[in-house]
Amino acid sequence: MNPKDILKEYERLVAAQSSSDSEFSSVVLLEQDRIRMVLTKCGGTIRLDVEITGPSLETTSDTSDAAMTQECKRAILGSIELLEYILTLVDNGFTLTVIDSEFLWTASFVLIEPPSESLLISLQPPDVGRLSTL
Secondary structure, three states: OOHHHHHHHHHHHHHOOOOOOOOEEEEEEEEOOOEEEEEEEEOOEEEEEEEEEOOOOOOOOOOOHHHHHHHHHHHHHHHHHHHHHHHHHHHOOOEEEEEEOOOEEEEEEEEOOOOOHHHHHHOOOOOHHHHHHO
16 A cells, blocks of 8 residues: 555545535555555545454464464464554544444544645554564
8 A cells, every 4th residue: 555546546536526415435445454444435525444353363173272372472463563553543633433342443534635644654554464474
């Protein structure tokens, strides 16, 4: 996900503004294992949502205790990194909502003007996939 791509999608949605308050369109900017970023236009409002989900543990009935411990450690470290990412978004003006008690959190930001460079930079998610090498 490139900050310039986010800005292009924002500008595309602004250019498509209509007088209809019921017009709805959205574009998925990023979809990874545990992160989803969506830019949505509803009427005259454009909102950016970043969703994070909980880990999925890859285990079977014959997973050893050592392998289970490593998998749990990876999941915990990834969750910490994602929660720190969400807190960074909150520090940049996003509102935080817990959608599901099973761990679906959304940070949202209503865009009333083009996003600033610092906001676009803050959107760069962590690479939680690299934690699989622990």
